[in-house]
Amino acid sequence: MSRHPGFSLRDARPRDAETVLRLVTALAEYENLGNEVKATAQDFYGALAGKKVKGLIAEADGEPIGFCLWYDTFSTFTGRGGLWIEDVFVAPEHRRLGIGRAFFQEVAKRAVADGHARVEWNVLDWNAPAIAFYRRIGAVGQDEWTDQRLTGEALHALAAEG
Numbered sequence: 001m002s003r004h005p006g007f008s009l010r011d012a013r014p015r016d017a018e019t020v021l022r023l024v025t026a027l028a029e030y031e032n033l034g035n036e037v038k039a040t041a042q043d044f045y046g047a048l049a050g051k052k053v054k055g056l057i058a059e060a061d062g063e064p065i066g067f068c069l070w071y072d073t074f075s076t077f078t079g080r081g082g083l084w085i086e087d088v089f090v091a092p093e094h095r096r097l098g099i100g101r102a103f104f105q106e107v108a109k110r111a112v113a114d115g116h117a118r119v120e121w122n123v124l125d126w127n128a129p130a131i132a133f134y135r136r137i138g139a140v141g142q143d144e145w146t147d148q149r150l151t152g153e154a155l156h157a158l159a160a161e162g
Contacts, residue, residue: 002102002106005098006097007098009099012057016055017043017045020067020069021044024037025037030089053071054069055069055070056103065094066099066100068106070084070119071083071084071086082116083107083119084120088100101133
């Protein structure tokens with residue numbers, strides 16, 4: 001798809017499910033969240049095959065070294081779609097080659113081509129290197145918003161009400 005000095009990017013395909021799982025697990029370990037990974041390769045296969053999620057794989061010498069996964073969103077304020085980047089990860093030994101920038105640039109190109117109003121994502125507040133990178137590419141933190149999550153027992157309890 002696109003070649004860069006030292007690496008290439010290509011679209012993630014359903015058959016990349018095992019690779020995606022391996023890279024997601026590496027990301028979770030980096031974020032000290034390894035015990036939270038419950039996904040299986042089959043989950044990623046289904047999500048990619050069903051186009052619930054889209055993605056890119058970065059490769060160096062034919063070896064997967066990073067990934068970026070995103071999905072469509074919609075903004076009622078803009079009346080237009082957007083893209084939510086769920087995760088981005090580059091193996092530590094391959095950082096500083098421009099892979100992260102290439103991921104975000106490719107997603108931005110696709111967002112613009114599809115008429116989307118924005119691209120959004122989360123970052124852990126302790127991840128200073130990532131936050132600094134995001135500022136360098138022009139991203140602005142949304143400090144006035146806080147993420148909320150409904151999961152597990154609370155999700156099931158609410159769903160079961162009346």
